[in-house]
Amino acid sequence: xxxxxxxxxxxxxxxxxxxxxxxxxxxxxxxxxxxxxxxxxxxxxxxxxxxxxxxxxxxxxxxxxxxxxxxxxxxxxxxxxxxxxxxxxxxxxxxxxxxxxxxxxxxxxxxxxxxxxxxxxxxxxxxxxxxxxxxxxxxxxxxxxxxxxxxxxxxxxxx
Amino acid sequence: xxxxxxxxxxxxxxxxxxxxxxxxxxxxxxxxxxxxxxxxxxxxxxxxxxxxxxxxxxxxxxxxxxxxxxxxxxxxxxxxxxxxxxxxxxxxxxxxxxxxxxxxxxxxxxxxxxxxxxxxxxxxxxxxxxxxxxxxxxxxxxxxxxxxxxxxxxxxxxx
DNA sequence: ATATCCTGGATATCTACTATCCGGGATATG
DNA sequence: CATATCCCGGATAGTAGATATCCAGGATAT
Numbered sequence: 001x002x003x004x005x006x007x008x009x010x011x012x013x014x015x016x017x018x019x020x021x022x023x024x025x026x027x028x029x030x031x032x033x034x035x036x037x038x039x040x041x042x043x044x045x046x047x048x049x050x051x052x053x054x055x056x057x058x059x060x061x062x063x064x065x066x067x068x069x070x071x072x073x074x075x076x077x078x079x080x081x082x083x084x085x086x087x088x089x090x091x092x093x094x095x096x097x098x099x100x101x102x103x104x105x106x107x108x109x110x111x112x113x114x115x116x117x118x119x120x121x122x123x124x125x126x127x128x129x130x131x132x133x134x135x136x137x138x139x140x141x142x143x144x145x146x147x148x149x150x151x152x153x154x155x156x157x158x159x
Numbered sequence: 160x161x162x163x164x165x166x167x168x169x170x171x172x173x174x175x176x177x178x179x180x181x182x183x184x185x186x187x188x189x190x191x192x193x194x195x196x197x198x199x200x201x202x203x204x205x206x207x208x209x210x211x212x213x214x215x216x217x218x219x220x221x222x223x224x225x226x227x228x229x230x231x232x233x234x235x236x237x238x239x240x241x242x243x244x245x246x247x248x249x250x251x252x253x254x255x256x257x258x259x260x261x262x263x264x265x266x267x268x269x270x271x272x273x274x275x276x277x278x279x280x281x282x283x284x285x286x287x288x289x290x291x292x293x294x295x296x297x298x299x300x301x302x303x304x305x306x307x308x309x310x311x312x313x314x315x316x317x318x
Numbered sequence: 319a320t321a322t323c324c325t326g327g328a329t330a331t332c333t334a335c336t337a338t339c340c341g342g343g344a345t346a347t348g
Numbered sequence: 349c350a351t352a353t354c355c356c357g358g359a360t361a362g363t364a365g366a367t368a369t370c371c372a373g374g375a376t377a378t
Contacts, residue, residue, distance in 0.1 A: 033252040038339080039338075056354085058354085093359090126278035126281035182323095185324080198367060201368095204324080218322040222324090
């Protein structure tokens with residue numbers, strides 16, 4: 001899994017600490033964790049396309065969450081960055097080779113594929129069961145001053 | 160996830176259809192699914208190093224399962240090929256940047272990392288819950304003649 | 319002795335991830 | 349209206365890992 005996922009998750013978490021209408025420029029969001037601005041911007045755009053974040057152009061613009069942290073799961077973010085494809089993709093090698101037979105076995109599922117998909121569904125369900133709000137609450141419980149610190153550094157207080 | 164995993168799973172399944180002492184040369188195992196012999200051999204060697212398969216050198220040699228299919232889980236095969244590392248690896252970007260603070264926060268777990276690991280554990284458990292024997296039984300139930308066909312083609316009958 | 323087969327290393331190719339840059343468009347501010 | 353700020357999309361490189369091949373050496377059955 002790409003490092004981009006970690007970037008996106010931390011950025012979403014930081015945005016979750018802010019007010020719903022506090023937009024943070026990509027450059028500031030990147031500087032907060034010393035990430036490359038241009039590349040992080042690509043990931044933020046992916047979050048926008050997925051409907052997780054929203055972008056505001058112009059001065060005092062930036063990125064904010066598109067919906068409340070309670071309605072954003074870890075799966076949402078992972079899928080937005082990595083794509084919806086399964087990590088294990090069945091290439092149907094069972095149908096190649098001398099013993100494949102010419103019968104129309106094509107339409108029946110591969111047993112190994114079914115088994116691997118079952119495991120990936122368990123992974124997806126575990127990701128979908130955890131929301132950004134829950135993560136934020138855990139962080140706030142363990143490090144009470146971190147949300148405050150993030151907000152103070154990220155938000156450009158109005159002139 | 161690499162295609163190698165699919166290759167390894169199908170090869171292990173084919174070996175599970177055979178007798179415990181029927182060794183199949185890598186070239187024949189590869190030809191069965193039209194896979195590149197040399198590269199498949201690398202994966203078979205990984206299975207040997209993991210203790211899943213055993214290799215027999217010399218004429219009438221080849222590869223066989225090192226233990227019974229009941230004792231081989233899908234997780235065993237996946238870990239043997241892909242390695243034991245987590246797909247999501249926390250780079251601790253939270254500790255970089257201006258707001259990280261110089262306090263000794265290093266030793267406490269990253270909340271996002273914990274959440275992602277929880278999901279991966281669910282995936283691993285789902286893989287560990289399925290054995291090669293169960294997969295083989297399902298295949299045999301749905302395609303009763305496939306194990307026979309695999310054995311007839313793979314095993315070089317004595318002289 | 320010989321043919322068969324695995325083992326390990328070296329090498330090459332290709333894809334996806336990481337990263338950067340730039341022109342264009344949108345918007346708040348004065 | 350002019351300008352500074354900021355997002356958007358495309359083009360472009362570099363790099364690491366996955367895919368793939370080849371060969372010399374070792375082990376073993378016949």
